[in-house]
Amino acid sequence: MKIFDLFLISFFCCLILGCSHKLGTTTVVNMDMPSVRSLTEYSEDSSIIPILIPIKITNSSGVVLHSNLNSDTNSIEIPYGKFHIQVGFLAKIIQNKTSDICDNNETDTNSFFYTEFNSDFENTTDHDSIKIHFQNPLQPVPFGHFGFKIYDTQGNPARYAKIFYEDPISGEKIKDPCSQIPLSDISDENGRVAVDLPIYNHSSQLKFQVILEEDENSKEFLFSFNPNISQAQFYKINMSNNSITSYDEKTESFLEDGTSISYRRDILNKNPRFPDIPNFKIKSPNLEDGYLSLLDNLTDNIEINSYDLITKRSFIVYCQFSKINQDDQKIILLPIQNCNKPVTNIFDYLNKFDKKLIIEAKLMDSENFIASNNLEDVKIILNN
Secondary structure, eight states: OHHHHHHHHHHHHHHHHOOGGGSOEEEEEEEEOOOSTTOTTSOTTOEEEEEEOEEEEEETTEEEEEEEOOSSOEEEEEOSEEEEEEEEEEEEEESOTTSOTTSGGGOOGGGEEEEEEEEEEEEOTTOOEEEEEOOSOOEEOOEEEEEEEEEOTTSSBOTTOEEEEEOTTTOSBOBOTTTOOBOEEEOOTTSEEEEEEEOOSTTOEEEEEEEOTTTOOEEEEEEEOOTTOOSOEEEEEETTTTEEEEOOTTTOOSSOSSSOHHIIIIISOBOTTSOOBTTOOOOOOOTTTOOBOTTTTTTTTSOOOTTSGGGGOOEEEEEEEEEEOTTSOEEEEEEEEEOOSOBSOHHHHHHHTTTEEEEEEEEEETTSOBOBOOSSOEEEEEEO
């Protein structure tokens, strides 16, 4: 009787906990790092700095494992059987091996690259390792422009909701490679978020977690988008029914200013994700040292909090210097160019160009949209 009881205990333990001979083994994942040799713009002195190496292993029953790997040897626990493995490799390439990924000079988004490994394999007692060889070369990672509006569980705009961005393969939060803090955004008082995200996985999916500010209600969303659209894409995220729907760009406004997304973008050449700077002006130079910055005081007359959409907008001011000659003709002295860097001493130009200078400027943004409500370029005339 005791033997039978022991057998029953052993049998039910196997059902609940899993019998040891069916659990599988610790499997070592060996990875061949991608090379920069296929990238003609980079020399062999360049360094590949891994940012994210997500892994997902599935079988006929679903997901068996999803996690992040490191660039060295990894060990994972998987059962015996047939599986599909997916491994991504997101990295930044820096030209100088002595540089650090967190250097201020290494912030160029054009230096992010991605490749992916997909394969079927069978884990048996005769195999204790998996070889990851990225056959596809590294490809540049584009950044997509997105506008999200979040609605809470009651269907109202979710003010100050927090979004954490997650990797679709590993399911884990994406972290800043320097600070290791999870990347996140907070919606404005109307539930809106404008963000640029790297489009790096082959499935063209985005995954994120939304946490409401009022009750900390949390939900995860996974959806597919069109990776071939260079224009901004707009989506409504509804916490009440877990849905994600696209805006009707011909009739709806993300800014809720009465102007549709497509009309603002295509007809007015205005950014449909961001409000404009009202009454952009050129600030007079400092009379003591001639210091002139065309980007100073852009938001002086606007009440802004840290979560407003306009705080995410990147501005570019274009300017040209000219003078009027004796025949009342306009002579271009400095052709139109990016003038984000301040002029340290504008008086040097005045002394050089007949002590009179016309400065004309136009405010744009990094997406090449007009960024102010001025109908014409603004200008000032300086006399020495």
